[in-house]
Amino acid sequence: MQIAKVCGTVVSTCKEPSLRGVKFLLVQFLDRDGELLPQYEVAGDTVGAGVDEWVLISRGSAARQVGESDKRPIDAMVVGIIDTVSVDSHILYSKKDQYR
Amino acid sequence: MQIAKVCGTVVSTCKEPSLRGVKFLLVQFLDRDGELLPQYEVAGDTVGAGVDEWVLISRGSAARQVGESDKRPIDAMVVGIIDTVSVDSHILYSKKDQYR
Amino acid sequence: MQIAKVCGTVVSTCKEPSLRGVKFLLVQFLDRDGELLPQYEVAGDTVGAGVDEWVLISRGSAARQVGESDKRPIDAMVVGIIDTVSVDSHILYSKKDQYR
Amino acid sequence: MQIAKVCGTVVSTCKEPSLRGVKFLLVQFLDRDGELLPQYEVAGDTVGAGVDEWVLISRGSAARQVGESDKRPIDAMVVGIIDTVSVDSHILYSKKDQYR
Amino acid sequence: MQIAKVCGTVVSTCKEPSLRGVKFLLVQFLDRDGELLPQYEVAGDTVGAGVDEWVLISRGSAARQVGESDKRPIDAMVVGIIDTVSVDSHILYSKKDQYR
Numbered sequence: 217m218q219i220a221k222v223c224g225t226v227v228s229t230c231k232e233p234s235l236r237g238v239k240f241l242l243v244q245f246l247d248r249d250g251e252l253l254p255q256y257e258v259a260g261d262t263v264g265a266g267v268d269e270w271v272l273i274s275r276g277s278a279a280r281q282v283g284e285s286d287k288r289p290i291d292a293m294v295v296g297i298i299d300t301v302s303v304d305s306h307i308l309y310s311k312k313d314q315y316r
Numbered sequence: 317m318q319i320a321k322v323c324g325t326v327v328s329t330c331k332e333p334s335l336r337g338v339k340f341l342l343v344q345f346l347d348r349d350g351e352l353l354p355q356y357e358v359a360g361d362t363v364g365a366g367v368d369e370w371v372l373i374s375r376g377s378a379a380r381q382v383g384e385s386d387k388r389p390i391d392a393m394v395v396g397i398i399d400t401v402s403v404d405s406h407i408l409y410s411k412k413d414q415y416r
Numbered sequence: 417m418q419i420a421k422v423c424g425t426v427v428s429t430c431k432e433p434s435l436r437g438v439k440f441l442l443v444q445f446l447d448r449d450g451e452l453l454p455q456y457e458v459a460g461d462t463v464g465a466g467v468d469e470w471v472l473i474s475r476g477s478a479a480r481q482v483g484e485s486d487k488r489p490i491d492a493m494v495v496g497i498i499d500t501v502s503v504d505s506h507i508l509y510s511k512k513d514q515y516r
Numbered sequence: 517m518q519i520a521k522v523c524g525t526v527v528s529t530c531k532e533p534s535l536r537g538v539k540f541l542l543v544q545f546l547d548r549d550g551e552l553l554p555q556y557e558v559a560g561d562t563v564g565a566g567v568d569e570w571v572l573i574s575r576g577s578a579a580r581q582v583g584e585s586d587k588r589p590i591d592a593m594v595v596g597i598i599d600t601v602s603v604d605s606h607i608l609y610s611k612k613d614q615y616r
Numbered sequence: 617m618q619i620a621k622v623c624g625t626v627v628s629t630c631k632e633p634s635l636r637g638v639k640f641l642l643v644q645f646l647d648r649d650g651e652l653l654p655q656y657e658v659a660g661d662t663v664g665a666g667v668d669e670w671v672l673i674s675r676g677s678a679a680r681q682v683g684e685s686d687k688r689p690i691d692a693m694v695v696g697i698i699d700t701v702s703v704d705s706h707i708l709y710s711k712k713d714q715y716r
Contacts, residue, residue, distance in 0.1 A: 217540070217556040217592060219526070223348075224403035226319070228372055230363055231396030232382055240317070240372075242403060243347060248523075248556045249545060256348045258372060260319040263530055267405075272528055272540075272558060276576045277377045277477075277592035279678075282532055291378035292317060295534060295589045297529030303524035305567075313367045321450075323484075323504035326419070328472055330463055331496030332482055340417070344448060355447045358417040358472060367505075377477045377577075377714075380464060389495045391478035403425060423648075424703035426619070430663055431681055432695030440617070440672075440704060444648060457650045458672060467705075472633040472669055477577075477677045489695045491678035492617060517640070517658040517692060519626070542628060546621075550654045553618075561708035563630055572628055572658060577677045578691035582632055594630030595689045602643060605667075 217272040217286045219236060219301065222294075226258050238285040241265060241294060250300040250301070250308050252256050270298040270309055317372040317399065319346045322365050322394075326333050334388040341365060341394060343373060349406050350401070359392040370409055372396040417472040419446045419501065422494075423464050426458050434488040440466060442493060443473060447463050450501070457494040470509055472496040517572040519546045519601065522565050522594075532560050535590040541565060541574060541594060549602070550608050559592040570609055572596040619646045619701065621663050621686050622694075626690040634688040641665060643673060650701070650708050659692040667695060672699040675714055 224242035228235075238260045250289040262282055265271045271294045277286055280286040280294040301309040324342035328335075338360045354371040357369045357373055362382055371394045379393040380386040399408040427460040428435075438460045457473055462482055465471045471494045474515035479493040480486035501509040524542035526537075539562045545553040557573055562582055565571045571594045579593040580586040601609040624642035628635075638660045645653040657673055662682055665671045671694045679693040680686035701709040 217590070219558060224401065224408070226372065226401050227399045228396035229399050233373070234361065234381070235395060242348070247554060248542070253402060254347060259400050261530065272526065272590045274589040276591050278580065278589045280378065281534070281580070281587050281589040283552070289373045289374040289378045289381040290317070291376050291391055293589055295535060298527035299409065299527045299529050301524065301526050301542065308524070311398070324508070326472070326501050327499045328496035329499050331472070332463065334481070335495060340499065342448070354447060358419060377459065380481070387481050389474040389478045389481040389493055391474045392417070406505050412489065420655070424708070426672065426701050428696035429697045429699050433682070434662065435695060442648070442701065454647060458619060480678065480681070487681050489674040489678045489693055490617070490683040491676050504622045509689065517656060517690070540651070547654060563632065572626065573630070574619065574689040574691045576691050578680065581634070581680070581687050581689040593633060593689055596628035598683045599627045599629050601626050601642065610625070 217274050217295065219298065220244055220257065220271055220273045221246055222267050222269050222271060231287055238257065238290065241293065243271060246270070248303060257292040259294050260290045262296040263294055263297055265294050265297050270311070272296040272298060317374050317394065318400065320344055320357065320373045321346055321352065322367050322369050323370060333388055338390070343371060343394065347371070348403060357392040359394050361392050361394040363394055363397055365394050365397050370398040370399055370401070370411070372398060417476050417495065420444055420457065420471055420473045420497065421446055421452065422467050422469050422471060432489055438490065443471060443494065446470070448503060457492040459494050460490045461494040463494055463497055465494050465497050470498040470511070472498060517595065519598065520544055520557065520571055520573045521546055521552065522567050523571050532589055538590065543571060543594065545568070549556060552594060557592040559594050560590045560592040563593050563597055565595055565597050570598040572598060598614050617674050617695065619698065620644055620657065620671055620673045621652065622667050622669050622671060632689055634716055636650050638690065643671060643694065646670070646701060655659050655694040660690050661694040663694055663697055664696050670698040670711070672698060
């Protein structure tokens with residue numbers, strides 16, 4: 217999984233029928249120092265992540281192992297809202313500290 | 317999924333029989349500021365996207381979770397036509413505004 | 417799918433038994449202006465592509481959705497010989513014009 | 517698989533139910549000379565890897581071929597703790613030597 | 617598939633039980649001129665490749681289409697030992713010539 221920050225939303229009305237009801241978040245990947253990278257994903261969300269939160273993104277077929285059906289053309293999902301990231305014995309990010 | 321702009325078409329007569337009837341669009345990826353990237357995909361299209369529209373592209377095995385059969389050698393599909401992209405609380409793209 | 421140009425062949429006698437009889441082409445990817453990129457693939461071929469032809473390459477599990485068996489360790493296939501590529505309303509490539 | 521060094525942990529309480537009980541390690545990839553690369557993964561761990569150990573990381577659908585269930589949105593797993601890496605007839609890394 | 621050169625081995629005792637008995641080779645990718653790239657993989661080997669040989673590497677789910685079981689967390693396999701690579705009508709590599 218990759219660490220990403222929620223930075224927006226994407227709305228699509230004319231889409232594959234199996235994607236109806238899926239919320240699409242624009243998430244931007246973070247490097248291991250917590251800085252924003254230029255890479256992003258449009259990821260489905262079922263955990264209810266909000267803007268500026270740090271999240272875990274699963275890509276590939278793993279993104280379809282969520283919910284009752286894996287027959288949807290989704291290749292990226294938010295699979296968790298991050299509480300803390302610890303690197304080299306220090307806390308890089310803690311959700312409680314009001315977002316870094 | 318990635319955000320891309322439809323910029324052309326690819327025609328192939330001599331191809332895998334299971335690909336007959338699939339329309340191939342040439343789509344070019346956009347960065348998170350909406351600028352064209354050099355990377356592209358040739359993606360199947362079932363939603364009827366047109367030139368210059370912004371679309372959502374699913375890649376990998378997700379691209380086969382469309383239609384009645386997943387037994388086709390397709391690794392990229394247009395899965396939605398984008399209405400709006402919102403980033404950092406402003407509208408980056410709105411289809412109604414005649415394409416950016 | 418990616419657009420590539422056939423530029424060679426790879427022969428392997430000592431290989432996975434399920435790969436016997438598969439023809440391996442060396443294909444080099446093209447950018448969206450039709451210029452050769454340094455990236456290549458060794459792709460299986462069942463459509464009979466020849467040297468210098470432009471082809472469509474599918475990668476990942478899609479490459480196994482060809483022929484009667486998907487139980488082969490192949491991650492790239494030539495899935496079509498390209499007739500024309502149109503970008504931004506002009507013809508980038510036409511097979512009839514004796515290869516660009 | 518890629519060679520990586522365990523450098524931290526990620527904690528997420530609000531996540532996909534199927535991920536409960538999975539320990540997430542932050543691992544940073546190493547190049548073929550054993551130097552740290554900027555790329556990282558958040559990988560599930562079932563082998564009990566500790567900080568600073570060198571591990572093997574499997575990504576993609578391979579990461580779900582672990583344990584009793586493959587119905588989890590995980591795209592990276594620690595699949596082994598490395599004892600030795602030999603390159604060009606010399607030992608690049610040996611766990612017994614107290615981590616390089 | 618990618619072309620790679622065998623340059624070492626990786627040993628792991630503490631690993632996923634399904635990986636017992638799998639030999640792991642460190643292989644370094646080659647560009648289309650046969651020069652070493654910095655990218656490598658740790659790949660399973662069932663064809664018996666030796667150091668300095670050029671091999672074909674399959675990645676992703678294709679790597680599990682080898683042997684009797686595909687329930688192993690392996691994302692890269694040596695699937696063939698290369699005899700010859702021909703590019704642009706000349707021989708880039710021939711195994712008989714004692715490795716290039």
